[in-house]
Amino acid sequence: MTDELWPVADVRAFLAGSWHVERTVRDLADDVTGVFTGTADFTADPATAGALRHLESGSFTWRGIARPARRTLLYLPGEPPGTAEVRFADGRFFHGLDLRTGRHVADHPCSADLYRGEFTVYDAGRWRTVWRVRGPAKDLVLTTDHRRG
Template identity: 70%
Template structure:
C-alpha cells in the first residue's frame, strides 16, 4: 500500500476531534502562511458528519481567526460526499486504499486534493490550486486529539 493505511469506512475514521496544522504557499509570490487549530467531526442528524474547523491563520505576519464548515455525507461503500456548508458539492472522498485524489473546479481555478492516511491517528491533505489568479499549495496535517 506504499505506506498508506486503508480505511473501509471514512466517516467512522474521521469522527471526533483532530489537531490541525496547515502551511499555505503562494507559489507565484513566495508568500507563506500557517493555520493552527482544530477540526471537529460531529454526527449530523440524518447521517454523516459536520466538519467544523477553527483556529488562527497567519498570513504575511498577521494572525487572524479562521474557520470553515463542511458536511461529510455518507456515500456508497464507506465513501463520503463532501459538501460546502450551504449544500453545494465539493468533492468525493474514498479512503479505502488509504489514498485518494479529488478535483474541484471553481470558476476558472482547479483545486486538486490528495488525501493520505498514515495510521489510525494521522492523515494529511495537500491541495494544489491553479488558475488565472491563484497558484497555491495547502499542506494540512491532522493528528487525532481525542
C-alpha cells in the same frame, strides 16, 4: 511522514472526533507562506442522517498578521462505507472522497482555477491533504496535517 498507506473501511468511523490541524498555505506566485493551526471536529450532523459536520477553527497567520479562521463542511455517507461526498456548508458539492486504499485524489473546479487534492491516510491517528491550486487567479499549495487530538 511515512509513505505507508492505511486503508479506511468506514470514513465516518475514521473521521469522527477531534483532530489537531496544522496547515501551510504557500502562494507560489508571490513567494509567501501562511500557517493555520487549530482543530477540526467531526460530529454527527443533526439535519442529515449518517452525515458528519466538520467544523474547523483556529488561527491563520498571513504576512505576519494572525486572524481567527473557521470553516464548516458536511461529509455525507457514501456507498460503500469507505467513501463520502463532501459538501460546503451551504450544500454545494465540493468533492468525492474514497479512502478505501488509504489515498484519494479529487478535483474541484472553482471559476477558472482548478483545485486538485490528494488525501493520504497514514494510520488511525494521522492523515494529510495536499491541495494544489492552479489557474489565472491562484497558484497555491495547501498542505494540511491532521492528528488525533
